[in-house]
Amino acid sequence: MQDSYIHKGLRKQLVKLLQNKGITDQRILDGFERIPRHFFIDQAFAEWAYKDVPFKIDADQTISQPYTVAFMTHLLDVKIGDKILEIGTGSGFQAALLAFMGAKTYTIERQEALYIKTGKLLHKLGFDQIRLLLGDGFEGSPRFAPFDKIIVTAGAESVPQKLLEQLAVGGRMIIPVGDHNDVLKMKRITKTSPNSFSEENFGNFKFVPFLPGVERMKPQ
Numbered sequence: 001m002q003d004s005y006i007h008k009g010l011r012k013q014l015v016k017l018l019q020n021k022g023i024t025d026q027r028i029l030d031g032f033e034r035i036p037r038h039f040f041i042d043q044a045f046a047e048w049a050y051k052d053v054p055f056k057i058d059a060d061q062t063i064s065q066p067y068t069v070a071f072m073t074h075l076l077d078v079k080i081g082d083k084i085l086e087i088g089t090g091s092g093f094q095a096a097l098l099a100f101m102g103a104k105t106y107t108i109e110r111q112e113a114l115y116i117k118t119g120k121l122l123h124k125l126g127f128d129q130i131r132l133l134l135g136d137g138f139e140g141s142p143r144f145a146p147f148d149k150i151i152v153t154a155g156a157e158s159v160p161q162k163l164l165e166q167l168a169v170g171g172r173m174i175i176p177v178g179d180h181n182d183v184l185k186m187k188r189i190t191k192t193s194p195n196s197f198s199e200e201n202f203g204n205f206k207f208v209p210f211l212p213g214v215e216r217m218k219p220q
């Protein structure tokens with residue numbers, strides 16, 4: 001794996017594009033400029049990492065479109081030291097961005113093959129502070145709750161109750177909700193007291209589905 005001046009140039013262009021689309025948070029832009037996004041996809045397609053499109057990774061999953069990652073991270077309003085739970089580790093890029101921005105990052109993946117592969121990559125890139133968990137995101141992580149922020153990177157049909165419970169009071173969750181076959185609404189849910197929540201909606205997005213249960217690796 002190498003990170004050349006060509007990749008760095010492509011990253012600068014991607015940062016400009018995100019700025020033109022309205023992303024102004026400097027720490028998010030710094031993350032896109034510094035994290036070698038092409039390491040998170042198949043090396044044969046490296047330059048695709050810097051186009052503003054979603055892209056296929058292993059196990060029939062996708063690395064989200066850069067703008068979507070940047071926009072959700074903006075909605076999350078990451079503060080240094082925030083304890084953040086991500087549902088849907090996938091390629092690991094979103095988790096790397098959160099850790100880069102100074103969050104204590106926990107991330108759950110339901111597919112064992114991705115969990116293992118992404119764990120190795122994040123280790124290789126020096127992101128050892130990220131806690132990777134193999135599990136069903138519907139359950140969240142009672143062991144590490146409460147979280148200041150929760151970000152769900154798969155499309156849910158409804159907001160999982162257990163995730164609402166695991167949010168700290170004053171905390172917020174970003175989650176795309178709706179019917180998978182259709183576009184999903186990006187929601188920001190703020191926990192205003194132990195039992196009350198406020199909700200805002202931010203446009204339409206496409207996501208791979210939020211699926212129940214853990215998928216183990218097939219024996220070789």
Ligand code: SAH
Pocket residue numbers: 061062063064087088089090091092093094095108109110111114135136137138153154208209210211212213
């Ligand atoms: N955040 C990722 C994008 C992931 S795509 C990135 O930066 O690359 C969505 C991921 O959510 C897939 O890897 C999928 O396997 C996972 N997923 C779907 N349902 C899940 C669940 N219930 N629990 C945990 N992960 C889930």
